[in-house]
Amino acid sequence: MIVKINTNIKLADVQDVYNGPEGRLWELLMGEQIHIGGLASSMDLAEKAAVTAGTRGVDLCCCTGAGMRFLVRFKNVAEMCGVDATETVINLGIERAKAEGYSDRISFVANDVCNCGIDSNSVDFVWGEDAWCYVEDKTKLIAEAARIVKPGGIIAFTDWLEGPVLMSDDEAARFLAFMKFPNIQTLDGYKALLTENGCDIREAYDTGRYVQYIDLYIDMANKQLTYDALKIIGFDMDLLTAIGNEMEFMRQLARDGKIIQGLFVAQKNS
Numbered sequence: 001m002i003v004k005i006n007t008n009i010k011l012a013d014v015q016d017v018y019n020g021p022e023g024r025l026w027e028l029l030m031g032e033q034i035h036i037g038g039l040a041s042s043m044d045l046a047e048k049a050a051v052t053a054g055t056r057g058v059d060l061c062c063c064t065g066a067g068m069r070f071l072v073r074f075k076n077v078a079e080m081c082g083v084d085a086t087e088t089v090i091n092l093g094i095e096r097a098k099a100e101g102y103s104d105r106i107s108f109v110a111n112d113v114c115n116c117g118i119d120s121n122s123v124d125f126v127w128g129e130d131a132w133c134y135v136e137d138k139t140k141l142i143a144e145a146a147r148i149v150k151p152g153g154i155i156a157f158t159d160w161l162e163g164p165v166l167m168s169d170d171e172a173a174r175f176l177a178f179m180k181f182p183n184i185q186t187l188d189g190y191k192a193l194l195t196e197n198g199c200d201i202r203e204a205y206d207t208g209r210y211v212q213y214i215d216l217y218i219d220m221a222n223k224q225l226t227y228d229a230l231k232i233i234g235f236d237m238d239l240l241t242a243i244g245n246e247m248e249f250m251r252q253l254a255r256d257g258k259i260i261q262g263l264f265v266a267q268k269n270s
Contacts, residue, residue, distance in 0.1 A: 003189055004162060004172035009182040011085060014134045017180050018063065019088045021232045028228055029217045032066040035130035036213045036261045041158060042070045042129065048203050049156035049265045054078045055124040058148060060113040061131035065093035068106050083109045083116045114140035118148045125149060128157035130261065136182040139193060146197035151270040155199060158207065158263050162186050165257040175253060178246040187262050199266035206260040214251045
């Protein structure tokens with residue numbers, strides 16, 4: 001399989017996004033749960049993964065920890081640890097966990113998700129929502145997820161993927177540059193990585209959500225949140241127009257089947 005790559009995108013570029021106005025713009029359009037489908041997507045993933053009360057999990061690329069707060073609140077998970085490389089979102093996540101009364105059950109680690117420092121075979125599940133697309137070395141990422149989860153434990157995540165219709169090199173270059181993705185995986189690519197790391201695939205499919213949610217975000221930006229978006233970017237109309245053009249480009253890629261949201265649930269061999 002061919003994986004589209006942009007060698008110019010590094011971790012520092014992703015950190016710049018979530019340290020600055022671009023990250024706030026994504027949260028404006030998508031809410032605290034900065035992933036396609038919001039609460040419904042989180043609930044779907046948790047149910048597919050059979051996350052149960054009293055378990056312990058790790059969220060790799062946790063951002064502000066919205067996924068962890070969801071799991072503690074709605075699935076009564078006993079303890080979550082979030083790993084992220086951007087201090088700004090970790091600090092905000094600590095504040096939000098405290099505000100919701102979960103400081104004793106949610107913790108954060110500022111580290112590389114490919115070498116997070118968490119003990120091997122120590123957690124019941126590993127979690128991720130539409131964020132692993134930002135990780136440059138997905139081979140190491142999946143190996144790290146498989147390392148820290150217990151035998152019989154679960155790796156459950158959604159992510160943005162190249163769809164069944166492949167992007168051209170020019171399309172991929174434009175998309176990756178706008179989104180600050182160093183590369184983008186495929187359904188088969190992630191399945192292969194999970195299998196190579198001793199996991200059995202339970203679920204791996206296109207959720208079918210991408211197009212309708214990109215439509216929603218564009219409508220919100222154009223019809224309701226234009227002023228709010230402009231305020232975040234310093235009322236720069238030219239910049240807002242440029243962002244809008246890239247969103248329209250993404251919408252067309254999604255309609256053409258070139259970008260999808262994939263859902264994965266895999267169980268580590270005992």
